[in-house]
Amino acid sequence: MFGQSREQLRRMYVDAWRKQQTDEPLSPLETMIAEVVTMHPEYQALLKRGEDALDKDFPAAQGETNPFMHMGMHIAIREQLSTDRPAGIVDAIRTLLARVQDAHEVEHRVMECLGQSLWEAQRAGQTPDEVAYLRCVQGLARH
Numbered sequence: 001m002f003g004q005s006r007e008q009l010r011r012m013y014v015d016a017w018r019k020q021q022t023d024e025p026l027s028p029l030e031t032m033i034a035e036v037v038t039m040h041p042e043y044q045a046l047l048k049r050g051e052d053a054l055d056k057d058f059p060a061a062q063g064e065t066n067p068f069m070h071m072g073m074h075i076a077i078r079e080q081l082s083t084d085r086p087a088g089i090v091d092a093i094r095t096l097l098a099r100v101q102d103a104h105e106v107e108h109r110v111m112e113c114l115g116q117s118l119w120e121a122q123r124a125g126q127t128p129d130e131v132a133y134l135r136c137v138q139g140l141a142r143h
Contacts, residue, residue, distance in 0.1 A: 010054045010068050013037065017047040036074045039104050043067040073111045086130035088138070095141035113137050 004012075016030035017037050026034060037043060046053050046067060058066035077093075084090045097106045113136035121128040 006068075007054050009072070013068060013071065014047050014050055014053055017044065018050070021048075032075055032078060033071070036071045039074075040067070040071065043071065070111075073114055074107050076114065077107050077110050086134045088134050092134065092137040092141045096137070099141070109140050110137055113140065 012030070013033055016026060016033035018024075019026050019030060020034035020037070037047060046056070058064040058069075060066075080086070080089050081093060093106060093110060096109065097103060100106050100109070113133055116136065117128045117133040120132075
């Protein structure tokens with residue numbers, strides 16, 4: 001999924017949501033995308049715009065959140081859970097979920113750690129530090 005262009009990635013979201021709305025068969029990835037979109041009604045109108053959604057910029061300097069990045073982070077966290085990578089992430093998130101009792105809120109909290117890890121890696125020109133990321137999530141689970 002992540003080796004594609006920005007337009008191709010965004011098109012996956014638009015197409016998955018369209019298929020969900022028209023009861024067309026979905027691939028497993030499209031099903032995951034549709035689940036995430038369902039959790040975010042604030043992004044549904046954008047996805048319904050189809051082609052118009054593909055080129056839109058979301059400047060952080062103007063306080064805009066990129067919905068595709070946000071939903072992509074939800075999917076990344078779910079993929080981490082399916083593979084337990086980094087090793088221990090499943091246990092840390094289960095512990096956090098037992099305390100918070102809301103899977104969507106848990107993903108948003110974990111997203112803070114993931115975003116920080118990605119930002120630091122990009123700034124340093126390195127791959128993300130899985131150990132530091134896991135420690136951050138474990139810290140959420142303890143507090």
